[in-house]
Amino acid sequence: MDVRTLCLAVLYQGEASGYEIKKAFKEGAFSHFQDASFGSIYPALGRLSTEGLVECTQMAQEKRPDKKVYKLTQSGEDTLITSLLAPPTPDRFTSDFFFVLYFAELLPLPQVIKLLDQRISFYKETIERMTQCDPASLPTGRRLCHGLGLTVYQNSLTYLEENKERFITELRSQHETPRTSSPDTKTKDINLKQIDTNRHAS
Amino acid sequence: MDVRTLCLAVLYQGEASGYEIKKAFKEGAFSHFQDASFGSIYPALGRLSTEGLVECTQMAQEKRPDKKVYKLTQSGEDTLITSLLAPPTPDRFTSDFFFVLYFAELLPLPQVIKLLDQRISFYKETIERMTQCDPASLPTGRRLCHGLGLTVYQNSLTYLEENKERFITELRSQHETPRTSSPDTKTKDINLKQIDTNRHAS
DNA sequence: ATAACATATATCAGCTTGATATATGTTGAA
DNA sequence: TTCAACATATATCAAGCTGATATATGTTAT
Structure with a gap:
């Protein structure tokens, strides 16, 4: 799965920032069978925004850098389901x-x-x-x-x-x-x- | 492990062409825990040749394209062992x-x-x-x-x-x-x- | 104090994949 | 027989991804 679809999948479970999406792969729900780095997550979110699959809300925070919280749109949800229906690619295990x-x-x-x-x-x-x-x-x-x-x-x-x-x-x-x-x-x-x-x- | 080390590992088991190295990952000895594509194998072999870690012999074949058979040098063998001694990176499983x-x-x-x-x-x-x-x-x-x-x-x-x-x-x-x-x-x-x-x- | 770690976003060189191109031989099915 | 599918063999390249790095700040443990 490409990182864009992985982001949609995390956002399906609730709105999140790029940093929080990374956590879902590092230690969260998807950590045992998917991964993505910041270097691919941030550009993916930008493109998903442009395409209208997610919506971004800038959250000002005290004593923290601003947080950009992304939320799945209906279009994004549909795209996720469509991706899930495609024939799965073979597993990749490198050890x-x-x-x-x-x-x-x-x-x-x-x-x-x-x-x-x-x-x-x-x-x-x-x-x-x-x-x-x-x-x-x-x-x-x-x-x-x-x-x-x-x-x-x-x-x-x-x-x-x-x-x-x-x-x-x-x-x-x-x-x-x-x-x-x-x-x-x-x-x-x-x-x-x-x-x-x-x-x-x- | 980078593809260069993977090539050394395959060649440790006997001389082989790029095509045969690919087979070791596709269906051979390493197929369950490592992979590499032609797009990375051929450049890797070129660089290993330049660095003297492998030797290349051009084999003319009847009714087949020429085959470039690569063989591990002593220097290549040493490099392989050194790589094996480095701390292993975590497994990567994507499914x-x-x-x-x-x-x-x-x-x-x-x-x-x-x-x-x-x-x-x-x-x-x-x-x-x-x-x-x-x-x-x-x-x-x-x-x-x-x-x-x-x-x-x-x-x-x-x-x-x-x-x-x-x-x-x-x-x-x-x-x-x-x-x-x-x-x-x-x-x-x-x-x-x-x-x-x-x-x-x- | 101060090092290590956590929150938060962003960029980029370098590596890798997957598709494609080229050329030819073999095998099996219609 | 013909023709597609598959196998041998090398090579290239756009697009995608990783891992490192930069920036700025707060918290926690030593």
Whole structure:
């Protein structure tokens, strides 16, 4: 989804400033499956205003910079619904965690352990935050989103906790016995390089 | 990770052309957690060549355009390792599926059912492809990536299958009894708009 | 005190995507 | 048979987006 549609979606839930829209992606309702930066939000709001999909009210504030509060118009609401009806584009998931983990054998063991521990903490914190919300209070669509997302985090945590020790033990034994015979580094690299690139990894 | 590092990573597993590197992201080893387009791969390879991180060999082919095969140099290998040691950036997940599902109440029910069925098919196909690979044959790091990824897909599938019917029934009852009293559309919208934007959704 | 963080908007270099162009071969369906 | 769809192969580019930076001020914790 383009940022303009994302802004309409946030504004559907109530009027907001650019700064508040950013928060919806950073820590709010959409934070687990959409994102947008200030650099795209502010221009998007400008264009949505010009096109009449949102209305802007300048709010003078004491001791704060002026706030521009945007509100969805009927036209904006219609446009949002139309966008929702279009065939969804495929998910996009990019993860340095998976990428680095993939090459675990090439890295110092403490580095890999740190990576896993940080990931476990991340899952725990995310689950903690998500379970503070009572699913029963959410509208139907939001509740399914919430439940599916929470399931993913919970099962990922369980998987990592169940496999962490075995994984580390295995890596350690590979570090101690670098390879079958000679200490020639090339051998290891050549073996790794022969692995089929066209098989699935995660 | 920038596309230059991603190219180094693919080339670490064996020499390849730009086209073949793209395949590693589209359907190959990195397809579940990284992506890159031709528009970024070809310029990246050019720059990596200039910097001496890869070497290029022009391969004349019968009945096919020339192929430029790139190979990692020692310098490129070192650069890859250094990049892997840097603190990983947070995951980025963007999903139209979640985004549309979030607004399920606003859409025609057949549309929502189609969305769920397509998602279930997607999970099934992905799991099918991933289980064709024998995890025991993978190096340690790749095996953990593979296992964690597969777990996510399998649990997502299970969750959707277990909750689909209840979810649809609930949406249907909302469509049949749009709200407590009057058929005034505004009422529904206002209710929805009062929902707290700053709570978690997935 | 003072550093870190929060509110609030805005700009911009640089990177990336998705579409398009070019040229050719293969495969499967009508 | 023909013809569309798909695969191999490289390359370019407008449009969009990120991440950093600038500006101005208030609050909170150390």
